[in-house]
Amino acid sequence: MRRAIFETxxxxxxxxxxxxxxxxxxxxxxxxxxxxxxxxxxxxAHAEGTRRIYRLNPQGVAALRSWLDGVWEHALADxxxxxxxxxxxxxxxxxxxxxxxEQP
Amino acid sequence: MTxxxxxxxxxxxxxxxxxxxxxxxxxxxxxxxxxxxxxxGAEVADVILExxxxxxWFERGVDGSECDWGRVLSWEPPERVVFTWQIGGDWQFDxxxxxxxxxxxxxxxxxxxxxxxxxxxxHFERLVGGEGVYGAIEHGxxxxxxxxxxxxxxxxxx
Numbered sequence: 169m170r171r172a173i174f175e176t177x178x179x180x181x182x183x184x185x186x187x188x189x190x191x192x193x194x195x196x197x198x199x200x201x202x203x204x205x206x207x208x209x210x211x212x213a214h215a216e217g218t219r220r221i222y223r224l225n226p227q228g229v230a231a232l233r234s235w236l237d238g239v240w241e242h243a244l245a246d247x248x249x250x251x252x253x254x255x256x257x258x259x260x261x262x263x264x265x266x267x268x269x270e271q272p
Numbered sequence: 273m274t275x276x277x278x279x280x281x282x283x284x285x286x287x288x289x290x291x292x293x294x295x296x297x298x299x300x301x302x303x304x305x306x307x308x309x310x311x312x313g314a315e316v317a318d319v320i321l322e323x324x325x326x327x328x329w330f331e332r333g334v335d336g337s338e339c340d341w342g343r344v345l346s347w348e349p350p351e352r353v354v355f356t357w358q359i360g361g362d363w364q365f366d367x368x369x370x371x372x373x374x375x376x377x378x379x380x381x382x383x384x385x386x387x388x389x390x391x392x393x394x395h396f397e398r399l400v401g402g403e404g405v406y407g408a409i410e411h412g413x414x415x416x417x418x419x420x421x422x423x424x425x426x427x428x429x430x
Contacts, residue, residue, distance in 0.1 A: 237280050239309050240391055244284040247389065250304035251286040251296045 169193060170201045174224075177211055181223035279394035286387055290379050293387040294350035297377065298323060312339035321355065323347060329355050340365035342372065353377050357393070371398055 172191055176182060184202065188195045202222055205211040213220045286293055296304075302318035310316045314333025321329045327344040342356035342365075356372035358365060366372075373395045380388040 236393060239306070240280055240282045240393060242306050243304070243309070244282050244389070244391060246306050247297060247304045248284045248286055250300070251288055251293060254296060255288045255292065 169197075170204060173198065173201050174205060174210060177222055177224050181221050183219045183221055185219075187222075279392050279396075281390070281392050283388055283390040285382065286389065287385055288387060289385055290381040290387045291350045293389055294353075294379050297379075297389060298349075298353055301329075310339070311341070312337060321353075323349075329357075342375075345374065346376075350379055352379065373398060 169191070173187055176187060176190060182190075184195055184198050187198045187202075191198065202211065202213075206213065206222075210225055211222050212225045213222045215221075288296070298321050301321050302316070305319045307316050310319075310331045312331050312333045314335040314337055316331050317334045317336075318332045319330070320332065321327065322344060325344055325347045327347070328340060329342040329344065330338050330340045332338050342358050344353065344355045346352065346354035354374060354376045356369070356374055358367075358369075358372035373393065376392045376394070378390045378392075380390065382388055
């Protein structure tokens with residue numbers, strides 16, 4: 169649902185009420201999700217008259233960066249696993265296509 | 273507004289030779305890159321980094337479609353490779369090198385059978401001249417929204 173809110177805001181900035189009308193959840197539930205998205209730096213709010221309008225954070229690239237931070241952490245961990253597993257498999261002797269004991 | 277955005281740095285140490293580490297990292301990208309991180313419409317079948325300067329870095333979908341991620345700037349086996357991540361605000365590959373973020377991967381031989389792989393992903397501010405991305409997001413432009421939505425998913429899972 170948080171993702172649905174995010175995607176709705178990506179289409180157009182909205183108030184809590186507008187979001188609640190478009191989504192099958194209550195206003196308090198919308199507010200709760202918005203708080204999490206705000207805390208995560210993904211959305212920002214500003215006042216328009218008496219309403220608060222939420223929109224995606226224009227510094228979204230900062231969010232993108234934090235996302236990529238996690239991507240690289242994950243990717244390097246997976247590379248580590250892959251590399252060590254590949255070499256372990258080779259050492260287990262599934263096939264010996266290369267000469268060993270070449271060193272004098 | 274282009275405010276410098278700090279580079280991402282990461283590293284991992286593997287118990288294999290530097291030659292082998294370089295070969296596995298660059299030559300088998302699709303074998304280790306986490307599949308959920310991609311931008312194409314189709315599920316990822318493979319991720320390919322072409323082994324030469326000017327080579328492409330791209331994903332190939334299960335439907336055969338290809339989606340560029342960047343270009344190889346520097347190919348120096350087994351020490352170093354630099355490639356770009358250049359997806360524009362319209363979520364298309366942006367061929368302008370001025371709009372490219374860079375990924376440098378360095379391979380340090382700690383010993384004959386131990387290698388530290390260091391990754392630095394930098395120049396995010398080049399990638400996005402804020403306005404363009406913001407505009408793309410505002411107009412519901414695909415990929416940025418998809419990527420940020422994936423990030424939102426991560427937030428949701430916290």
